[in-house]
Amino acid sequence: MIAATAADLPDLLRFTNDDQLRGGFRGIEDGPQVIWQHEDLATPAVFKTTRIRHIVLRGGRPLKLPGTLSHALLGNGDEVPGTITALDDAAVTLETSYAGTLRIPRDRVSMLSPNPLGGRVSYYGPFAEDDWKMAHSSFPDGLPPADSEDKDEKAPGRWVFSGSAWTWQDKNTGTALIRESGMPERAVLRFDLAWKNRLNLAIAFHADFAKPPAGNEPDANAKEIKRVFEAMDASGMPQLFGNSHVLQLYSNYLTLLRTSVDADGKFSIQREHHHSGNLRLGDAGRATVELRANRRSGEISLFINGEFAAQWNGLEISGEKPQLARDGSGFGFMVLAEQSPVRISDIIISEWNGMPDSARSLQVDAHDVVLMTNGTDRFAGRVGSLDEQGRIHFEGKHGRYQFPLEDVAEIRFARDRLASTLAAPEHNLIVRLAPIGRISGQPVSSDGKMLGMVSPIMGRMNLSLEPAIMIDFNSSNTPIDDWNGDF
Known part of the structure; x- marks a missing residue:
């Protein structure tokens, strides 16, 4: 079903000046240059990779999934999916469906995840506009299609989709970007956030988007429908998100809300x-935001850039008994400040096993840390090898152990034993895989189906593009370089 649907979808090429071109990726030749097929061209066009930001393949849909969530995280940020078949003092060996056997120097691996704690991934994107919609107080059921000739300055603003991110560029506020499903009962919502000026972003999660019964809207609500959102105003959120939890994220503090629509x-x-916590986000920047939420118990944790920021247990808001969310599985975003551009990308929704720790707390300088799949047991010491019976040999302070690989969630290697990070080579590209994966290197050649490349860590490799959803040629690490400059 995935392959039959994805194979018919066009690819999207986005240039560094934000121009876009739909068509078909046909490969890479010397230069390096991308070969691009377009229906209006008799012969394929050729573009230098220095002019290309990225290519989204098949609307962000893979032809074939890697078949495992097991992966290795490398020191340069690469995430390499594959089954762990060997481990010793020199190297880690992964068996993959897309590149065969990969041997990775152990001192380049910062983490192994045989059985990732996040569990099953239910969404990774955005690489297509499908299943997203926008809602406003004037159009709580969804904005009508955009009219290019409509110049009404009072019309609600719209989020802009770039092929791999959603961006809010409007000078005003009040339009929510929502996805009505995807969050399991115990969920992890993670995304990359970039902003300019003062940050004020509402993040709705476990939302059910409930509406008042037809013909039973209170007068106050009827008036509310026609009103326009004002900056810093959250009173219209129940109308847009229904029964939901909403986190308001500011530059230096945060607020948790619970919105409701009764019978x-x-x-x-x-x-x-208000919760100040450890929040120091500033007036412009970039951060990775991670929310962990249990809809049934009301337990919520927030992490910023892998560090703990805040936690709520049972949502005892203002001393009241928690009112648990119903069956909401949606989420959404809304900017609540004027002149506050925001970009949201790399959204991942997965299951959560309830582990409260931050990612950074699980890695230390002098010891390897083994975390078990029950989410609570962990051991610090020295990881040895993987034997033929599939057991990890481990030496800790209080003895030696053998852990079955199927019982190990993560192995985080001691920072002191990791090699220095290598500089990215010239013409470096990044191939992003679904549902998780990132592999970087220099392109050698491609026929549009396979990609020959040289990884600075894994060497020469031939990569099938079946699980790939995006090829990134000019990835920026600054918060503004890959934004549209019109605002």
Whole structure:
């Protein structure tokens, strides 16, 4: 089903000046240059990779999944999916469906995830506009299609899709970007966030988008529908998100809300006290935001750039007994400040096993850390080898152990034993795989189906593009370089 659907979708080429071109990726030749097929061209066009930001393949849909969530995280940020078949003091060996056997120097591997704690990935994107919609107080059921001739300055602003990210560029506020499904009951929501000026972003999660019963809207709600959002205003959120938890993320503090729509159609908001925590985001920048939420128990944790920021247990908001969310599985975003551009990308939704720790707390300088799949047991010491019976040999402070690989969630190697990070080579590209994976290197050649490349860590490799969803040629590490400069 995936292959039959994805094979018919066009690819999208995005240039460094933000121009876009749909068509078909046909390969890479010397230069390096990308070969591009377009229906209006008799012969394929050729573009230098220095002019290309990225290519989104088949609308962000893979032809074939790697078949495993097991992966290795490398020191340069690469995530390499594959089954761990060997481990010793010199190297880690992965068996993959897309590149055969890969041997990785052990001192280049910062983490192994035989059985990732995040569990099953239910969404990774955005690489297509499908299943996303926008809602506003004037159009709570969804904005009508955009009219290029409509110049009404009072019309609601719109989020802009770039092929791999959603960007809010409007000078005003009030339009929510929503996805109505995808979050399991115990979920991890992670995304990359970039912003300019003062940050004020609402993040709705486990939302059910409930509406008042037809013909039973209270007068106050009827008036609310026609009103326009004002900056810093959260009172209309129940109308847009229904029953939901909403985190308001500011530059230096955060607020947790619970929005509700009762059986009589009455909207309400319950607020948690402001939480300053460790939040120091500034007026412009970039961060990785991770929310872990249990819809049934109300337990919520927030991490920024892998570090703990805040936690709520049972959502005892303002001392009240928690009112648990119903069956909401949606999520959404809304900017609540004027003149506040925001970009959201690399969204991942996965299952959560309830582990409260931050990623950084699991890696230390002098010891390897083994975390078990039960989410609670962990051991610090020295990881040895993987034997023929599939057991990890481990030496800790209180003895030697053998852990079956199927019982190990993560192995985080001691920072002191990792090699220095290598500089990215010239003409470096990044291939992004679904549902998780990132492999970088210099391109050698490609016929559009296979990609020959040289990884600075793994050497020469021939990579099948079946699980690939994006090829990134000019990835930026600054918060503004790959934004549209019109705002």
